[in-house]
Amino acid sequence: MFSKRRWLVQVVYTLLFTTFGDSLVQMCGHIYPESPVILPIGSSFTAFCVLYDTCPYYDKVHANQIFWKTKNVIVPKEQYHIINQTVSSITFNDTSTLISPLTCNILVEGNIEQNIYGIQIQLGYPPEKPENVSCIVIQLEKKKIVKRCTWEPGRNTYLKTNYTLKSAWSNTNFPDCIPEDVNNSCTSFDDVTFFVRLYVWVEAKNYLGEVNSSHIAFFPEDYVKPLPPRNLFLNSREFPTVLRLSWENQFNEPPLKLKYKIRYRSADSTNWAEVPPEDTESERTSFTIQDLHPFTKYIFQISCAVSGMSRYWSDWSKEVIGFTAEDKPSKGPAVWRKITTHSSESWTLELNWKMNPSEVNGIILMYEVTVSRRPPFSLPIEVTHLNTTETKLILNVKNGMYEAKVTAYNKAGKSPTTVLLIPATNSKAPVKNIIAFPKDDKLWVNWTAPKDPVIKYIIEWYEECDSLNCSTDWQQEPGTKQGTFLKGDIKPFKCYKITVYPLYANGQGEERSTQTYLQQDVPANGPTVRTKKVGKSEVLLEWKPLSFEEQNGFIKFYTISYKTVTGNETVVRVNSSESEYPLSALSKDTLYIVQMAAYTEKGGKSGPAFTFTTKKFANGEIEAIVVPVCLAVLLSILLGVLFCFSKRDFIKKHIWPNVPDPSKSVIAQWSPQTPSKHFNSKEHIYPEGSFTDVSVVEIDADDKKSFSETDLKPFDMLKKEKNASEGHSSGIGGSSCMSSPRQSVSDSDEGEPAQNTSSTVQYSTVVPNGYRDQIPAVQVFPRSESTQPLLDSEERPEDQQVLGSDSSTPRRHYFKQNGNWNDVAAEGSNLEKLTQISPINEEDAAGLQASQTWHSGPETDEQGAALAGVFRPSPEGPTVQLEAMGANTGTDDEVSKSYLPQTVRQGGYMPQ
Structure with a gap:
């Protein structure tokens, strides 16, 4: 039996052994093979635990007392094998389930677990053959060119694996290239020799094996990636549609020559346009780009590559910005009007015009506006020169049809003149089947064109609001179109009224309108209901329609829910066009709670609750009771008076007899x-x-x-x-x-x-x-x-x-x-x-x-x-x-x- 003191010594020994190993204390056993053990995943493995006879800290122990553990899990005894009284072995047929560390242990006095020895086991795979070996010659500086090769290392080995890039020319081997931080690429800073064939391969090696990739033939001149040109410059040369781009090359390795790619875009666009590659095949340091837009800011970039079989282009150069020269406006202003009628003979005409920035081609200096009667009386009524985009005139409708002409001027010249007919009435055919709906996060308007040819369409729209001054926008479309996107600032949850006007050569067609939303939502607020008329068993409810700011969509229907304080709730559905609704079959002299909700296609929103009390009597019911009673009383009084009058002598004799005066x-x-x-x-x-x-x-x-x-x-x-x-x-x-x-x-x-x-x-x-x-x-x-x-x-x-x-x-x-x-x-x-x-x-x-x-x-x-x-x-x-x-x-x-x-x-x- 162990004494108490010996038991404490044994505990301390175990802790020291676990912490410091055999460097400080004498071990009582050993495991073979020695740690660390590296095993292929899925292989079989056998370990042996050998007990020492000279262990002074506990009594003689037999090998059948040994039990094995992987980390903290005891291995089943079916995997044990007792070789003799001092050796016990364990076998794992599949090491994929083996978890490090592996220890052999015994139980000492007091049923205390005592670790004898343990080893670390590392599982992994041998390296796979590297694939897709490729190399590139990169120009880092004007006089510095390096070779960089990459490959695919294969699956993860879970072990330390060394990769080496090897190259050779004929019977001569070049120095190996060893990756520093990665295992799939390596850069060689040795001088690159062009016009020779190099053989390149990759060697992979770890504790479980070694493998080489396939050899590839590498021609450096075919895999060059040069630096992009620098010092780019743009010159307009006073041509409104032409810019000349010049640059400086950084790659100079004769007899190698370069080819170029040039791309550009306007400053307000994100889409790049490229010069066709066949136009830039030859060696050069400048290029002229045509068909540009006048008075436009452009951004240019250029890239180069070695002519021939080169597979790599240089990075894009730094951006360079240039402007094309001004040109006269390509189109006349788009003109529209608003007419305010003061009388049947007098109009106030408000002309509005605007130009597409892509059609201005410069800076507009002024607009010339001419308003005149239609031929044969074409003498101008008024000619004005303005630097604004609107004007007002008073017209006499009795004089017939008018026409307004607007011309824009810039430094390069004047635009084509835009003519707008101003008829007394919209007597021409309108468009048909106008609809509007959201499409690609925009509002699309579609219509059916009239039979007569249309010169152009005016699409006018404004945001519906409760005030009288709702901002209006419009755009002009060619007569060949039957649909377009609205180009203004269209907001979600706002109702827009869209009107289409067809313009003919000799007049204007009637307008057609529709309403739509870019995006709908539940109403911001619910309707506020109140009573308009209260009776004994019925009530007439009324409410104000929601404002356009509150609707957030088309109101599909309303619901009215009402109940007593203790009763069940009743819900009725009401058409969205209604503004009042009667409730019937109510209890008299009863308090009711009513609430109303408005619904769009996205859902509904309830308004505040409202209470009302039905009357105790119906209208006219009190009169129907009081009037007959009063009539009966009056009739009784009348009959009493008549009776007293007929018996006046008798009454006078007994009540007030005659008294001498x-x-x-x-x-x-x-x-x-x-x-x-x-x-x-x-x-x-x-x-x-x-x-x-x-x-x-x-x-x-x-x-x-x-x-x-x-x-x-x-x-x-x-x-x-x-x-x-x-x-x-x-x-x-x-x-x-x-x-x-x-x-x-x-x-x-x-x-x-x-x-x-x-x-x-x-x-x-x-x-x-x-x-x-x-x-x-x-x-x-x-x-x-x-x-x-x-x-x-x-x-x-x-x-x-x-x-x-x-x-x-x-x-x-x-x-x-x-x-x-x-x-x-x-x-x-x-x-x-x-x-x-x-x-x-x-x-x-x-x-x-x-x-x-x-x-x-x-x-x-x-x-x-x-x-x-x-x-x-x-x-x-x-x-x-x-x-x-x-x-x-x-x-x-x-x-x-x-x-x-x-x-x-x-x-x-x-x-x-």
């Missing part, structure tokens, strides 16, 4: 200041001091039994007098005797009956004793200041039939004078009659005419009867005895009305 009472016509106005006597009827005190007494209804039948008769007479006088006296307030006003029915806060309310005002008539037998011509009714209620017989006419006949009759009012009830007549009272009257109505007046309670004889029907009240005491209690006054034999107008006095002061009347 106090202003029409006789007492309203009397004034105490003018008594002579109402009486025949010149003296005062009512002398001062002729009245005594009058008091009012109340007697219960039960007391009427104490009256005798004789005593009750005067009250019947009193009733008649009261009824007779009610037509002249009103129970309504407004007294002339300064009493409190009478409270009407409508003013009463207590809601008392009209009969009770009217009893709060009483009237009285007082006649002086000294004139018993006289009756005033005009009856005077002074009003008392008493506020005592009227007699119950006056308040309730139904109780005035027989005094004391009903036990339910309320208390009656009586009077006393000076505290004595029966001495009024005996003491010579100044009162001849004393009575109290309450207002009466028409029914009471009718009852008065029917009453026959005063006398049983005819005297009861006579007018002018007088009544005097005398009060006497009765043994049974206070009673009232009425004494009749003597009646004068006067007319009916002289009948004296009697009233019961209420409160009278001695010495006169209360001021009115």
Whole structure:
């Protein structure tokens, strides 16, 4: 058993061996063959691991304890072979799977893996035969020429392989050429001998083999690559289409001669043009190039090679720049016009012209513009010389057709004149079937030509925009064409309107237009939708079409999606030509969310969401309910009014009975200041001091039994007098005797009956004793200041039939004078009659005419009867005895009305 200390020593030994090998420690084994081992890929290989008997660091180990590993992978034991107790071998039938390093290992105490020895194995291929050996003679400098050969080395050997270029002439070998950094070329700096045959081959060698390429015969003069000519120079010689190129050669090896290639291009072009090779075969140092464009910047280059069988041309020389001379313009300006109509007889003509730079041939100094009427009246209207490319004129259309002529001038001369007819109308045939579409990243316009011959076409286009001033461009094409590319700056995602005008010898054809895009995309923004009209179950949506800047393509269709807050979404498709759309079958009084999207051929873009709420009632639905209800109410009111009108007498009787007007009472016509106005006597009827005190007494209804039948008769007479006088006296307030006003029915806060309310005002008539037998011509009714209620017989006419006949009759009012009830007549009272009257109505007046309670004889029907009240005491209690006054034999107008006095002061009347 290993001690702990020995186990640590073994670990350290293993680490040192792994790091430093056998240079520092004693090895316990060895592998044969020794490292490094180079093997062909795919070959078989056998290795042997030999154990040493003298290893002092661990106990005796047998060969069957050895296991092999390739890198970190244990090799299967089927490949092991135990030769003896100290030797173990391993065999690999295919080394393509062998991974370096290969190690033999054992397990020591503690099951620790111990490496004994390891070798590095390198796999590779032997070199292949080099192929395609070729050589070239290169001129590096004017006096320095080298030989450079190249070859194809074949497949990668994965091993270090050495290549050597060998050459020989007859029986003489030249020094070998060994590549420095590459394995497929080698440059020899030895002098090159021309007009000799050299044999050249390549030798390849590595650890696994050696091989030589085929020998090639090499003639140096046939493989020369000279330096290009230098010091190039261009001269125009004042010819607008000719330039002369001269140069200096750098290769000079007689008798070898050179041949040349010359190429050129204009400064604004990328395409090179070459001089034909047959024109430059001979030895030279200059060459003249013709058929160039006038006043154009050109760039030239030249290359050379050895005449004969030479296979290599020199590199192109440095560029040289030259200009051709000016020439007069080859073509006239392209002319077009814009016409603004001010009236049917007047036009504003805006002429525009431009020239192709390739046709200018110089610098334009000026333009000559002539506008005239067509022959036979060809006298010019205006001739101007301009250095701009536009002008404006005012033309009178009544004068017929006009023609505009434009000529350009430069230093070399003038251009051909361009004529543009300006007709009053485009009366000629137009082109047909005009279409435009993208092609080769440009816009191609195609059309069908009219039957009549066309001199030229004008293609006009502009970018569609929402403003009025959209920039316009145009170009002119020959009459033989039926299609062309637009030559302006065409942008993607922009809509262009293209118009084609055919121009004839005697007029102009009608225009035809189309719209197109160079490239389309999804819209930049979606439509913004809003409501135009909202109903109960429908809504009318509207939106503005997208601007041209927002469309980015042709709008194919719209989609409208709408939903409630919690409902499913509904999507409808709308034609692109529409600007409004109705939605139906919606729920009433519901919030909806609607969103709209516009689609091109590339896709769609949604606009902002919009909300709306449907109405609770449809239009006219409220009116349909309210109007019938109002009509029914008005009809009910009308029927009620008609009913009340038909029952007006009944209603008037129970609600507002007729009340006499106090202003029409006789007492309203009397004034105490003018008594002579109402009486025949010149003296005062009512002398001062002729009245005594009058008091009012109340007697219960039960007391009427104490009256005798004789005593009750005067009250019947009193009733008649009261009824007779009610037509002249009103129970309504407004007294002339300064009493409190009478409270009407409508003013009463207590809601008392009209009969009770009217009893709060009483009237009285007082006649002086000294004139018993006289009756005033005009009856005077002074009003008392008493506020005592009227007699119950006056308040309730139904109780005035027989005094004391009903036990339910309320208390009656009586009077006393000076505290004595029966001495009024005996003491010579100044009162001849004393009575109290309450207002009466028409029914009471009718009852008065029917009453026959005063006398049983005819005297009861006579007018002018007088009544005097005398009060006497009765043994049974206070009673009232009425004494009749003597009646004068006067007319009916002289009948004296009697009233019961209420409160009278001695010495006169209360001021009115």
